[in-house]
Amino acid sequence: MKRFGSSDSLGALISICAPKDATIVNAEEKYAVTNQEGYSKEFQAMLDSLDQEDCSEEFTGKKRRLGMDQVKALEKHFEVENKLEPERKAKLADELGLQPRQVAIWFQNRRARWKTKQMEKDYSLLKANYDSLKLSYEALQQQNEALRKQVKQLKAKMCREIEGSNQSIKEESPFSGHESNADHTRENKAEFHETYGNYAKSKDGSSDSDSINGVTKEDHGKPEFSLGPKGSSSSSNSMKNWIQISDNFSRAFSVKICQPQFMRMEDQTPFSSDESCNFFSVDQAPTLHWYFPEQ
DNA sequence: TTGTGTTTTATTGCCTCC
DNA sequence: GGAGGCAATAAAACACAA
Numbered sequence: 001m002k003r004f005g006s007s008d009s010l011g012a013l014i015s016i017c018a019p020k021d022a023t024i025v026n027a028e029e030k031y032a033v034t035n036q037e038g039y040s041k042e043f044q045a046m047l048d049s050l051d052q053e054d055c056s057e058e059f060t061g062k063k064r065r066l067g068m069d070q071v072k073a074l075e076k077h078f079e080v081e082n083k084l085e086p087e088r089k090a091k092l093a094d095e096l097g098l099q100p101r102q103v104a105i106w107f108q109n110r111r112a113r114w115k116t117k118q119m120e121k122d123y124s125l126l127k128a129n130y131d132s133l134k135l136s137y138e139a140l141q142q143q144n145e146a147l148r149k150q151v152k153q154l155k156a157k158m159c160r161e162i163e164g165s166n167q168s169i170k171e172e173s174p175f176s177g178h179e180s181n182a183d184h185t186r187e188n189k190a191e192f193h194e195t196y197g198n199y200a201k202s203k204d205g206s207s208d209s210d211s212i213n214g215v216t217k218e219d220h221g222k223p224e225f226s227l228g229p230k231g232s233s234s235s236s237n238s239m240k241n242w243i244q245i246s247d248n249f250s251r252a253f254s255v256k257i258c259q260p261q262f263m264r265m266e267d268q269t270p271f272s273s274d275e276s277c278n279f280f281s282v283d284q285a286p287t288l289h290w291y292f293p294e295q
Numbered sequence: 296t297t298g299t300g301t302t303t304t305a306t307t308g309c310c311t312c313c
Numbered sequence: 314g315g316a317g318g319c320a321a322t323a324a325a326a327c328a329c330a331a
Contacts (some may be wrong), residue, residue, distance in 0.1 A: 063325045
């Protein structure tokens with residue numbers, strides 16, 4: 001257990017024991033006044049009696065506040081170094097007429113106050129940062145909302161365009177009407193393979209007759225996407241274009257399109273509603289719950 | 296003058312370091 | 314094991330409104 005030392009200085013005793021004066025705020029000022037004008041009879045008597053007593057006796061009087069000059073000096077030293085090595089403590093105590101223990105306690109309490117202040121500062125700083133981040137977050141959220149609306153509009157537009165394109169392919173397809181007899185179809189298929197198979201071969205350098213411009217066997221399962229007659233240039237051009245469009249689209253967005261003409265934008269687009277939402281969405285505002293336990 | 300809230304000084308108990 | 318630091322707290326001093 002830590003206890004007071006027994007070497008009270010006279011200055012400390014004077015400041016402790018000086019009589020209370022309503023017009024003088026602290027003991028230091030009292031000490032200064034009495035030094036200038038001489039001690040009152042009562043106070044002088046008390047000093048005399050203290051002199052007569054054994055001054056090494058441990059002081060157990062009431063608390064007293066330090067004088068203004070003492071506090072100023074302590075503050076000055078605290079600014080230089082907020083910790084106190086023994087020599088400095090003794091020197092300071094001697095200079096200020098305090099017990100080394102009092103100096104140590106003052107530094108200890110001062111450190112505690114400094115820490116509290118520091119925490120308040122840090123808190124304000126963090127709060128300012130938090131507020132600023134929150135504002136940015138809200139602005140981004142608004143931007144996100146606007147972009148999502150824009151994406152939705154673009155998706156609808158693309159859907160309409162693709163549906164229109166599909167419609168024109170259907171109308172132009174020779175197999176969509178009465179001409180779909182088996183022989184004719186076989187013949188046309190052979191012609192198509194001859195034409196587009198060679199095209200694919202010349203393009204890729206491979207002999208995969210099922211691969212046409214990147215569209216694989218599994219890609220042409222539907223009759224609507226089946227093969228047009230040789231010579232029906234408008235039909236085959238449309239199909240080529242469509243294949244090209246689909247291929248470009250799938251490459252651009254890394255989406256495998258198995259049934260291009262029936263692809264639902266909602267399911268296949270890289271901006272599927274879920275993905276696009278998740279990309280931009282943030283489930284909740286950033287919180288500093290660890291810093292703001294009350295929130 | 297008094298009640299009350301705040302600040303300052305001091306104590307206590309625990310912990311770490313040498 | 315002693316010295317010193319820190320957190321929590323007590324208690325005195327102080328400020329101030331009613």
